[in-house]
Amino acid sequence: MSEIKIKMTGISKIFETEDLETHALKSIDLTINAGDYVSISGPSGCGKSTLLAILGLLDMPSAGEYIIEGENVSDLTLDQAAEIRNSKIGFIFQSFNLIDELSVFDNVALPLRYKDKVPSDAEIATRVKACLEMVDMSHRASHKPNQLSGGQQQRIAIARALVAEPAILLVDEPTGNLDSKSGDQVMDVLEKLNNSGTTICMVTHDPRYADMAKTQLKLLDGSILTSPDLQVAV
Numbered sequence: 001m002s003e004i005k006i007k008m009t010g011i012s013k014i015f016e017t018e019d020l021e022t023h024a025l026k027s028i029d030l031t032i033n034a035g036d037y038v039s040i041s042g043p044s045g046c047g048k049s050t051l052l053a054i055l056g057l058l059d060m061p062s063a064g065e066y067i068i069e070g071e072n073v074s075d076l077t078l079d080q081a082a083e084i085r086n087s088k089i090g091f092i093f094q095s096f097n098l099i100d101e102l103s104v105f106d107n108v109a110l111p112l113r114y115k116d117k118v119p120s121d122a123e124i125a126t127r128v129k130a131c132l133e134m135v136d137m138s139h140r141a142s143h144k145p146n147q148l149s150g151g152q153q154q155r156i157a158i159a160r161a162l163v164a165e166p167a168i169l170l171v172d173e174p175t176g177n178l179d180s181k182s183g184d185q186v187m188d189v190l191e192k193l194n195n196s197g198t199t200i201c202m203v204t205h206d207p208r209y210a211d212m213a214k215t216q217l218k219l220l221d222g223s224i225l226t227s228p229d230l231q232v233a234v
């Protein structure tokens with residue numbers, strides 16, 4: 001049986017404001033195995049961002065159990081969540097969030113330099129080069145982000161997300177800021193990474209891109225509509 005990366009059981013999220021309770025997620029069960037490529041899509045307000053935020057330990061559930069690589073992360077302090085997030089989660093956002101003052105190389109190296117145990121410069125160089133190769137951007141290592149196209153910047157953001165060898169890549173509308181050709185190239189990179197073993201969970205509005213994932217989840221009104229058991233390939 002393949003290794004379980006993510007296991008959520010009965011995850012709910014309730015947002016409470018003065019006069020209103022919103023049940024953003026309603027008892028979500030979700031298992032993601034090593035090597036899976038999962039897309040989450042659904043209409044505006046169905047809970048996609050909330051689910052991704054909980055998966056990425058940016059927010060905590062109101063109820064339920066969440067386990068990452070065997071570690072129960074259902075109920076952490078902010079500091080504990082930040083530590084596990086840094087070591088186990090790679091994020092890719094719609095906006096690339098690169099630092100314009102740093103070279104491509106230094107942007108990609110950043111997560112390694114924030115680790116508790118910072119690797120040697122030689123180890124950092126080896127790892128950064130390997131990740132730039134994975135996204136076909138080795139030839140731009142000494143450029144600055146603003147000297148690159150949007151699609152190239154997103155590929156650098158993917159390299160940065162991969163550099164610390166996370167358990168899973170969480171991807172939020174990766175093509176939202178790109179024209180269709182650059183968007184297709186970014187999706188090709190994600191597919192190639194998944195084919196070589198990277199576990200990916202992506203939120204997207206675009207049905208064409210959602211269909212590129214091996215498993216497609218549909219969220220509606222805080223509940224998963226299809227295929228909650230991702231051990232069955234769709």
Ligand SMILES: Nc1ncnc2c1ncn2[C@@H]1O[C@H](COP(=O)(O)OP(=O)(O)OP(=O)(O)O)[C@@H](O)[C@H]1O
Nearest residue numbers: 015016022024042043044045046047048049050051
């Ligand atoms: N901080 C918050 N406080 C109160 N309600 C919230 C909060 N964040 C989200 N919600 C509500 O939770 C529900 C799910 O929101 P969420 O942002 O997860 O949807 P979404 O599917 O990502 O939408 P979109 O595609 O428009 O980004 C919505 O009804 C939203 O209004």
